[in-house]
Amino acid sequence: MDKVKVLEQYLPPDAAPLIGRWIDYFKCEFKISRNRGTKFGDYRPPFDGRGHRISVNYDLNAYAFLVTTVHEFAHLHTWNEHQHKVKPHGPEWKGNFKKMMQPFFEKNIFPPDVHHAITRYLNNPAASSCSDLNLYRSLRKYDPPKESVTTVEKLPMKALFKLKDGRVFRKEEQLRKRFKCVEVKSRRVYLFSPVAEVELVEAH
Template sequence: MPADAAPVIARWIDYFKCEFKVSRNRSTKHGDYRHPFKDAGHRISVNYNLNPYAFLITTVHEFAHLLTWNEHKRKAKPHGQEWKDNFKKMMRPFFEQSIFPPDIRHAILKYLENPAASSCTDLNLFRILKQYDKKPEGIICVEKLEINTLFSIKGGRVFRKESLVRKRYRCVEIKTGAIYLFPPLAEVSIVGES
């Protein structure tokens, strides 16, 4: 995370007596919060491979769950109004310290108007955060590919990009002819063009 943000997060870990773990990469989520159960206290984990700004936003997201749990237990929905209010409140110190570059700051302020279950669901914020990722050479987002471009995903399956269907791209798996819808920011490798 950005160095200037670390003291705030350290205070939260200490204050809430929270087990904070930097976790392996999980493709289905960036972070996780577990409320106290039996002998375990609050537990938060955040994926290690996020860029510093995404790591910080995810960390605040999870701490907002913790605070909401402390205030409401099971009476509040996981991403309901109580969580949204806590997330906005807990982001404040990082705006006061000017932690974020202007492009991320602007995107977060827009996102905070009505935060969702994941920063990934806000394409504008997610797109800007992705610009700060370290990408291996040859990796590109589906939205940047020309129509009819062949690409492969992790695991080697090959697809052809076809058309935009609402917010996702219709792609055909070459081997099976099966149709899949890819999110615009899915990272793939170009195989060739047909």
């Protein structure tokens, strides 16, 4: 099957041809991956006879899939220019991400709120990729609704919630950007991102 046709199933259709050309131009192995709870995408530089490799989670909405794909291609482009001599999300990467996002801005691929969030993110060098909560929240609005799933920030204080692995936590106070949560069984304290996806445990 033609790669652009495959990409159209995951990306906004007008974005697929350009991503297809990038895959060819950079001679990149591009993989649509299973969900990885800790990251949306991944870039691996050439190593041990293999070329550039990018993987993106299959279950992202089309806009999140595109932002993640451009994010990883900006890592590839930065590696080609500098190898390991610069920081992963330093000014060189930011410059490439901004430049590589431009064609999609020109085609008006993104809804206004996502476009604005990306622009704001690119003008804020202190924020690292997925930890930019404003951009993350904007992208999440376009996810299909998930039954029984909520985020830590939407839970009331002292609410009990559980993770996919079945562990149960109680939400405590906010410490700067994260929420302090106590695992009920072990009483250990963990810090959760406000946008971590969890399931509310009904109080009996």
